[in-house]
Amino acid sequence: MECLAMAFRTARCSAVVRSASSGPVPAAGVPGARRLRRARSLLNFSLVRWVWWPCGWEAVGVACQPSPSAAVSSLPPLSRPQLAEARRVRAVELFEDGVSNAEIARAVGVCSESVRRWRRVWEEGGASALRRRAATGRPPKLDDAQVETIRAALEQGAQAHGVVAGLWTLERVGAVVERATGVVLSRASVWRLLTGRLGWSLQRPERRAVERDESETARWIAHEWPRIKIGAVNIRAWSVFLDESGVSLLPQIRRTYSPRGRTSLLRHRLNWKRASMAGALGYHSTDPDRGARLCFHLKPGSYDTAGLIEVLE
Incomplete structure (x- = not known):
């Protein structure tokens, strides 16, 4: 599958460049002519070579003429490392054909020094020495098995680890990592672990009442709600959904600007009032x-049964 995907991507890229190169080549003095010729020579490489690398450099001897429909493929565009690898692929082909370094440099759009360096690497290690390698660096402190252990521990929820509020912070996740694996991570490393290897993100949780009964809710939707709708049709009535909520008139404390060293004061009455609204x-x-x-109703104080009936009327 990896070979097939790379072959499709290469065919698509070659089709785009070859269709663009069907017209006349602009003169040397025309702006952008050099860039256009360089782009054409860069991407006009063989499909067989791209199939060789993922398959262990086994020559399959297949010539491919990409179809015009490949230019409109939904595959993502080639990345910069892939394009750089394409230059080296084309250079290897020209090395084997006995082309000089200067001609190769002009064909793939790089300087002669890069071609000379590629040739030395090719002569010493062969074509596989010019393959794109994974980025090197410091090995991770946690291996894949430890990451899965941490994932299972975090999916139990914060309350299962003694966090009453049920919310994760970087410090709390770091404590779980240390207990589960014995590895101490900094805040930055915990953030990279969550967002990178675990695929988590910072979110605002939804509120849900503990008293909520999911089975009773499903039963009401399946049985009670159809009965109510049929009854409303029989008497040609309205189906109304009503809810009310209280609102505190106490001023909300929010961040503001004030001179350094002088905390601002927000003065208000101690006996604050309350308002209620119904929708x-x-x-x-x-x-x-x-x-x-949709109708709204607002009143000071709180609603009682008689007040809600008045809203409905």
């Missing part, structure tokens, strides 16, 4: 084309 969303049972109606 109703209604649907007509026999005329759905009329759409929904």
Whole structure:
């Protein structure tokens, strides 16, 4: 599959360049002419070579003429490392054909010194020595097995690890990592572990009441709600969803600007008041084309049963 994907990508790239090179080549004095010729020579490489590398450099002897539909493929574009590797692939082909360094440099769009360096590497280690290698660096402190152990521990939830609030922070995750693996990570390393290897992100959690009964909710939707809709149709009534909430009139504390060393004061009355608001969303049972109606009601203090009935009326 890796060979096939690379072959498709190479065919698509070659088709784009070859279709663009079907017109006349601009003169040397035309702006952008050198860049256009360099791009054409850079990407006009053999499909067989790209199939060789992922398959262990076994020559398959297949010539491929890419179809015009390859230019509109949905495959992602080649990255810069892949394009740099394409230069070296083309250079290896020209090395084997006995082309001089100067001609190769002009063909792939690099300086002669780079071609001379590639030739030395090719003569010493062969074509495989010019393959793109993985980035080197300091090995990770956690191997894949330890990362999966941490993943399983974190998916138990923060409360399972003694966090009453149920929210993860970098310090709390670092403590779980140390208990599970014995490895101490800095805050930056914990962040890279979460966002990189674990695929987590910083999110705002949704609120959900502990008293919520999912099974009862499903039963009401499956049985009670159809019965209510049929009854509303029979009497040509409205189906209304009503909810109310209280609002504190106490001023909210938010960050503000003030001179250094002088904390700003927000003065308010100690006996703060309260307001309540109710919202109703209604649907007509026999005329759905009329759409929904949304109504709001606001009053000081709190609602009682009589007040909510008044809102409905």
